[in-house]
Amino acid sequence: MHSARASVARFRLSLRPITSKSLTRSRLPVLPSRTLATSASTTPSRSSSSQLIYGGIIGGLTAGALSYLVGQYNQTTNSTVPSYASPQELKQAIAELQDAFGGDKNAVSTDPNLVKTHGSSENSYHPASPHSVVVRPKSTEDVVKVVNIARKYKVPLVPYSGATSLEGHFSGVASGSICVDMSSMDRIISINEADSDLDKGIPLFFPLDPGPGATIGGMIGTGCSGTNAVRYGTARAEWFLNITAVLPNGEVIKTRSRARKSAAGFDLTKLFIGAEGTLGIVTEVTLRLAPVLPTKVAMAQFPSVEHAVSAVQEILRTAHGSNIQCIELLDDHMMQAINNAGLIDHPYPVKDTLFFKIQGDPAAIEATAEVVKSIVKQHSSSRFEFARTDQEAEDLWQNRKYALVSSIASLPGSKCWTTDVCVPVSKLPQLVYETKKDLSEAGVHSTIVGHVGDGNFHALLLFRDDHELELVNQAVHRLVHRALDLEGTCTGEHGVGLGKKEYLTRELGESTVELMKTIKKAVDPLNIMNPGKLYPGLGHDSSHPKHDHS
Known part of the structure; x- marks a missing residue:
């Protein structure tokens, strides 16, 4: 069996699924193709890994200071619906966004068709609204600009990447929202070859394998997995070593160092996984890759x-x-x-x-x-x-x-x-x-x-x-x-979004859901980060259709 130490590459991107095949086809041209290539007869090993640092990977996830716990948890989370920007304030916010991006119409667009398609999906049957504007940042600094304007006018922010969500994760907010389209953040920042035997030509791949079109940030946001989970686990395993995120207050954090393991404080990387863009917007991530091993494919019928x-x-x-x-x-x-x-x-x-x-x-x-x-x-x-x-x-x-x-x-x-x-x-x-x-x-x-x-x-x-x-x-x-x-979950990998909120309290318990809301309120007191998703009953709650089965 091949073995490899950790190697790292940093990206800014909103990637299509990072599989061995997609790496082979030079979606990531900075990497030596021989290093990441594989074939139908090879597949990765769990025992060793390498790292890729992606920057700007889409998927606004969760960021978070856990200092919220002191004195916060016992407070009620049943707050009143937040007050968002008036129509006039929304216009001012859009004007400031246009100025901040130098009048680039591709970077800031209010095209009716674009704001509609970015706020709804043909594959989702949950409540949806068009956005007011679509913004395409190209760097963490650009995202900070967007967040600061959004919080100044209290305009909701909805991260957008591969648009493969089936539970309404990127639906717009009826009162008006800014869609942060991360598709332009697709750059490899660095490759840390000194941390892996890349010079020996060991092919590598990223084991998470969700549906076609998924991006790295969306994988983080929904806590995805895919076909390889039985062997390599899910997004909640150690495949994301750290992330850089822009918080709702405009601050930028990095959750941990590039070390393969750390016992230094809370694991804030995990806080982002499954937060569905409600705590911040992810702009960089360090990925751990796995070596490719030979495989055989078989079929059995029953x-x-x-x-x-x-x-x-x-x-x-x-x-x-x-x-x-x-x-x-x-x-x-x-x-x-x-x-x-x-x-x-x-x-x-x-x-x-x-x-x-x-x-x-x-x-x-x-x-x-x-x-x-x-x-x-x-x-x-x-x-x-x-x-x-x-x-x-x-x-x-x-x-x-x-x-x-x-x-x-x-x-x-x-x-x-x-x-x-x-x-x-x-x-x-x-x-x-x-x-x-x-x-x-x-x-x-x-x-x-x-x-x-x-x-x-x-x-x-x-x-x-x-x-x-x-x-x-x-x-x-x-x-x-x-x-x-049967002691299961309402969603194995699609996430909660709008479609599964009504089941969350039954699955996790009221106290656990209240703790989640407490974290959300501490990190995002204005409730501008992807509001209405994930948390049942927390402000601007676009409820899933109810069912009557007596």
Whole structure:
């Protein structure tokens, strides 16, 4: 197994997903391509790493001084709705932004189409409003300018990056808001080669692997994970070593040094992860990368989802479980949708299917494959096969990425509401069985994909009119409560945003949610950082539609 020490590169950017493939295709041209390149037959190791320091990565996250705790926690957080800028003050704020950016119309825009598309998403069905203005900073200093003008006039700020959110994270504020579009902050600041064996040509990659189009800042903001979580963990692992952020008061902080570990005070980097742009705007980040290891891709098919998920549990409990990089579930509806979409060369049998990535040296892969093959057979698998070539492996894995497009195409004239939940792995068979039964009985057209190695799955629910939309809305509500009943979470990786706020108190408890609000109020007393998201009942609360299920 390869090993590597930590290396660092600093970026200013709002990146597309940093995968081994995207690095290979020179999205980060400053890095030697041989250093970061990989292929369909390679994948990273958890044991060693390198660092990249990204600057300006989008995704306004949370920043925070935890001094709030002294004397603050016992105060009520049920404050009145904050007063934001009047229409006249909003005009003044926009004028100051235009002056601050030298009249650059690309940097500061009030184009009606732009402010609308930056404030809503075709893939989200939660309350949305257009922004008043879109600003494109190019540096931390630019972000400070924007924040200072926003707080002067009390104008809400909404960070924006890849626009892949499904829970309304970048929706505008009805009274008027400034959208901070971080897409211009995409520069590598530095690469610390002295901290890694880069000169030996060890290829590296960033293990977090969310949906196509996601950016680093958005990954931080939502606490994302993706297909590699079963092996490499989530955004809450140590893949983000530190961040630089602009706080709501215009101050700039850096959460920690570049050392691989530190016991110096609170871990403020973690405070940003999952804060959804409500505590500050992230402008730089140091990433830890992992070395690439050889992989093989395999597929197994089952008579039911329950058989497939039960096999996964047994595989991960073996001594070879650590050689499993990914385990993805596609149910029979999804397999049919992929076939019908015409996006693949060779259609698959329509059965509930697991896709595996097995990593390690050839001997480890062979031994793990034998164990996997034996276990899936015990769980009634009718088919187990490896990809025969690197290209076939890449194609096989890429087909999983067609989930959304294929699902929508499976029901002509439909739209898709995508939601996710996560439960302890032992509870996943029950959750999947009950969910598929519920969706069938409700008459909701659906497909399911899941990162089943860590208990996380996504339901893609289709609708064609308002009546079907309400059926989907109710199905999402039941799914979330079903997951919570099984000691799970309302969201495994999509985040809370607008869509999941109503479930937060039940999941975390009232005292925990009140503590979150206390932190928010201490860091952002004007409530200008992405207001209405994440915290239930805290000022300008654009509530999710309620459900009545007696």
